[in-house]
Amino acid sequence: MKASSIYALACVGVILVLVSSCSLNDKPNFTIVKSAIGAAAEPSESAALEQLSSWSDALYAAANQSNRQEAYLLLQRIEELAATDDVRKTGTPAGWHAFDLSLQAAKKAMSEKGTTTLWYTEAARLKLASDAVNRPEAPLWLQYEGVLRDDSQRILTAWQSQIEDRAMAAEAAIGIYGEHLDRLEVAALMQRDAGELEAVRERLDYMKEVVKAVGSGQLRHETVNSALDRVNASASALFKDPSDEGEPAVAEAIPPGVTVGQRREGSMQLAEMFIAAFVMGVLGFAGWRKYRGGQEKGIPISRNKFNG
Structure with missing residues (x-):
């Protein structure tokens, strides 16, 4: 066989290897892209839970200081955020039902005089519940x-x-x-x-x-x-x-x-x-x-x- 023919066959072999490598890498690259997309979507849920926990902590602090105005504002924010799909992906239906009832009980108690102990207790319940969904591994x-x-x-x-x-x-x-x-x-x-x-x-x-x-x-x-x-x-x-x-x-x-x-x-x-x-x-x-x-x-x- 001539040297030119051997050289041509070698070139063809190299080309086939390169094409094969590219085709094999297509799937892993697609997986990496999917993982990146998933990672980009996760912060939305985790950020919402973190915000819920932060506001619940602030609500408890406001209740501890008997600051009705700040506490009521925080209750409204917590109620709106807790109703979103990102937040309710974690926890249970029974838990969120109890969470909603606690929110309403806190709002009702806050609008009446002589009920500081009641809405303080509800603030504590909301704080613990928000913590549980935000850090389920060690609530x-x-x-x-x-x-x-x-x-x-x-x-x-x-x-x-x-x-x-x-x-x-x-x-x-x-x-x-x-x-x-x-x-x-x-x-x-x-x-x-x-x-x-x-x-x-x-x-x-x-x-x-x-x-x-x-x-x-x-x-x-x-x-x-x-x-x-x-x-x-x-x-x-x-x-x-x-x-x-x-x-x-x-x-x-x-x-x-x-x-x-x-x-x-x-x-x-x-x-x-x-x-x-x-x-x-x-x-x-x-x-x-x-x-x-x-x-x-x-x-x-x-x-x-x-x-x-």
Whole structure:
């Protein structure tokens, strides 16, 4: 074969290799383009969720300062943003329904006098819910697992105390537990089945009735411990990741040995959000004890003064 023929065949081979390489690269290049388009679309959703969380934080701060004008303006912005498709892609229908109800409750309470505590509570619920959809991997509401555990221990301590009115003390502690449960409700519904939250509520209500029944001699003392165990079991199920039957949800999102508070700089925020309810419960019980003591000593106490 002539040298010119060999050279021509070599050229043809090189051309075929180049064409083949180009055709093989067509698909990966298309994939890269699609990925770039998808990445460009994602910021719209994430930015909306970030904005929702930011406004909810500002709403909670305004409520904490009793700034009705700023709070009402933020509520309007949150309501408009929360209605968009980009925001509602995250969370659950039940969660967003509860979110809408909380928004309306806050607006209604804000338009009336003497309702600062009510719209403050709704602001806290909205803050936790917005945080849950914005940071679903480690939401702030999961820290309430420890809070409810402490509440449970407080109920048990009150019930096992030797004071005459231990039933009333236990009921006051149950009330604090219920307030904390109300606080996390909307956030929990964004990530959990509504039945799990309802189970905790039903068992807490049942326990309250058991405490009253035992106090009046209708049930045995041990019944309270059993009812409290059921409350604890339901609460534990609420905080577990639905896709995992082992570890609690907190452990799913955070490495071993690291708490949610370490992962998120939110421990102080949480303290602010539940300590008020605890203090109010303690003061309420202390006021009741003072009223009861006054009755035993025959000291008249004005009902209006006590309620004020």
